[in-house]
Amino acid sequence: MVTSSTLSIPSDVSVPRHVAVIMDGNGRWATKRFLPRTAGHARGVQAVRRVLEACGQRGVEYLTLFAFSSENWRRPEEEVSLLMRLFIQTLEKEVDKLERQGVRLRVVGDLSAFEPKLQGLIHAAERRTEANSTLNLTIAANYGGRWDILQAMQALLRARPELAARPEAIDEALYAQYLSMAWAPEPDLFIRTGGEQRISNFLIWQLAYTELYFTDGYWPDFDAKELDAAFEWYRGRERRFGRTSAQVSTDA
Ligand code: IPE
Ligand code: IPE
Ligand code: MG
Numbered sequence: 001m002v003t004s005s006t007l008s009i010p011s012d013v014s015v016p017r018h019v020a021v022i023m024d025g026n027g028r029w030a031t032k033r034f035l036p037r038t039a040g041h042a043r044g045v046q047a048v049r050r051v052l053e054a055c056g057q058r059g060v061e062y063l064t065l066f067a068f069s070s071e072n073w074r075r076p077e078e079e080v081s082l083l084m085r086l087f088i089q090t091l092e093k094e095v096d097k098l099e100r101q102g103v104r105l106r107v108v109g110d111l112s113a114f115e116p117k118l119q120g121l122i123h124a125a126e127r128r129t130e131a132n133s134t135l136n137l138t139i140a141a142n143y144g145g146r147w148d149i150l151q152a153m154q155a156l157l158r159a160r161p162e163l164a165a166r167p168e169a170i171d172e173a174l175y176a177q178y179l180s181m182a183w184a185p186e187p188d189l190f191i192r193t194g195g196e197q198r199i200s201n202f203l204i205w206q207l208a209y210t211e212l213y214f215t216d217g218y219w220p221d222f223d224a225k226e227l228d229a230a231f232e233w234y235r236g237r238e239r240r241f242g243r244t245s246a247q248v249s250t251d252a
Pocket of ligand 1 (some may be wrong): 026067072194
């Protein structure tokens with residue numbers, strides 16, 4: 001029997017327990033309206049609020065949002081610095097509310113590249129919400145799936161140097177403990193707005209058996225109705241995890 005972490009098959013499929021989102025299309029949303037791209041990012045923050053609230057109401061336990069990829073540094077300096085400012089402002093403004101709403105905030109990614117003020121705000125926000133458990137909100141910032149896989153390997157070897165001489169002793173379950181979202185179940189539903197059908201170096205390890213939903217709408221327009229459409233589509237999936245359809249019906 002092959003041991004694979006994807007064998008931990010979720011039992012309830014009516015609401016995805018973990019939703020991971022690539023919030024794409026902010027720039028095009030703005031350009032269509034003859035606005036600077038940055039206006040699209042500002043509107044994107046409002047969509048984050050709506051979706052967070054809707055996820056809470058629907059009983060989603062983990063919401064993971066891709067806010068800035070390790071590749072996004074390639075954008076014009078002006079856009080990058082606006083995104084950083086927006087991140088700082090949003091943290092300053094929203095943390096009280098998150099705390100009251102029972103949301104636990106975590107940020108994953110290589111945070112060392114951010115300015116010290118932003119790093120400080122992130123750590124403070126994480127600490128202030130760490131006792132919360134209603135909804136786990138994770139922001140992926142300066143995140144890349146390959147970075148995650150690599151840092152996990154480095155962390156594993158740092159913690160267990162003796163394993164370098166016995167690599168066969170490393171299995172998926174042990175290795176996965178060092179990934180940056182080790183505390184979360186793998187995403188059940190992935191949503192990408194903006195029309196592109198690609199993963200763009202998001203959670204590449206964790207998305208192995210996730211249902212992938214793509215929609216043409218731009219992120220600033222995304223709301224509870226759009227989320228429900230994605231959930232409706234998700235309910236129609238048969239998550240076989242390698243089994244046959246008949247086996248899935250018997251096991252249910
Ligand atoms: C996603 O929207 C937000 C970030 C990457 C920060 P984009 O800025 O990629 O919007 P488009 O794809 O150019 O429309
Ligand atoms: C992916 O969006 C990253 C975020 C949403 C933060 P991009 O718009 O940067 O993705 P690509 O590069 O076009 O695939
Ligand atoms: Mg984009």
